[in-house]
Amino acid sequence: MVAENLREAYGKTLVELGAIYKDIVVLDADLSKSTRTVLFQEAYPERFFEMSIAEQNMVSVAAGLALVGKIPFVHSFAVFATGRTYDQIRQSVCIAGLNVKICGSSCGLSDFGDGATHQSIEDVALMRVLPNMVVLVPADANETKKMVRAMVKHYGPMYIRINRNDLPVYTSEDGEYEIGKLYQLKDGEDITIFANGVMVSKAMNASEVLERKGIYTRVVNVSTVKPLEKEELLKYIKGVKGIIVAEEHSIIGGLGSTIVEQLSDVKHPPVKFIGIRDKFGTSASNYEELLAHYGLTSESIVDTAINLLDGG
């Protein structure tokens, strides 16, 4: 499987869109080399605003830019883009439903070396709770490109979390990304695995391993966490004996919570969560080691699936 970098895909797509949409403006908080908005800066210097290490101002400035017709994309690491600026996103952007796009880069545990202060495992929960906000979690570089294009066409506040590292490509480069649609990557009748972000590739690996054991799983990429309609989910859980939700996020308030909220008033198979269990991050020497430390592996998915079918 070819692995591609999501940040690079994100930065290049912004440049591509910048040529078409003259109202796109890009703001960054002294991380443009990492978030790859430096590419936009090089292409359209007059539409790039270095806001320095002052994220709160950056988000409210973006609100002002949106109010005079611009399409601002603001950038920082996911932990700062959503946590440090939560009040600005809520008050300046979301209450009025302004057309501000927030990109949380180096999301989840993907900034493995920097530890708890820089890893973001609450961002989806924080953004999801805000009325008017759309929350997107791309699985790979292809989906990132399609999502960013879709973001420009959708008016209103949006949050996209971008993984720092190269991830295997499972989604197609063709077609347009449809916000709120679930994308089935593989069919199977025993268990449905809902996953997003890096956990999509883990789910696909797990699915192959399980298949060799005679367990057939349906893998569904839930890259739009919000809006997520019950009817969409129901399409993919018919007939299965169990549901697994896998995410690189706290199990509190993330994708698993979203799905269970939606299914709360319908009869549904048991749901198991794979995610971070009420803990902060920590430094590690590589990404895979850190994911394994928190049980975010294909092995965990395999074990959970076997366990589910055993009635455990």
Next chain:
Amino acid sequence: MVSEETIRRLEKIALKMRLDILEMVGVGKAGHLGGSSSCADIVATLYFYKMRIDPDNPKSENRDRFLLSKGHGALAQYSALVELGYIPREEMKKTKTLEGILQGHPDMKKTPGIEANTGSLGQGLSIAVGMALGLRLDKKDSKVYVIVGDGELAEGQIWETIMCASYYKLDNLVAIVDNNRLQATGPIEERLNIFPIAPKWEAFGWYVREIDGHNIKEIVETLDELDNIYGKPKVIIAKTIKGKGFSFAENNPAFHNIQLTEEQYLQAKRELEEQMARWS
């Protein structure tokens, strides 16, 4: 040189606006009387003298923008918008009710003429910077005016924004600090003392003027003077009196957000109407 007639006209509007503020505060309903009346003369001068606005076309692309970063002073802005005809007069008695369009803090989705949602302190100045940046990018000559509270200067975000506006040399931006010296629970200097204000903004690269925020002539002349200052953002530190125009509330932090008794309401109405009678 501005005419005496213009000054008188603006003073009369500011008086009318204070009567409107009183109407919206009413009896027994909480309302930010103190901070609304301290900035009323500045708001009146902006809307009825300085700003390029078209009441027949409130959304005109070329309009100047006004933001109340100290969103709790909303009643001052509402009163101006009522006098301009943007807001129906009958909305005043429905202020802060489920039936009305006038929220406790400015809401652009609910109230005509409001440019942004403000009220979480420290953010309106940043929004104004964003507007000024965007307007300049589009080569529009509209200006952005924003009133900031002096208590609000305790917010860290304000200083991020002050640096940002100066770095981007936003000379289409005018901030006005409503320097009434009192915050919700008492005098500013007894809390986080942000005084002296002027040298701080100056050190951050702004063009600074200090004025009496209740002297309409001075407000008018200063705003006009700022049109000719280029290359940097501008700030007016306006010395004001919290509760100005309401004799029992002046300089009294208890009237930051209060319910008026019927007696207080009637006293204020009588005093304002007496002043009004002198104009007629």
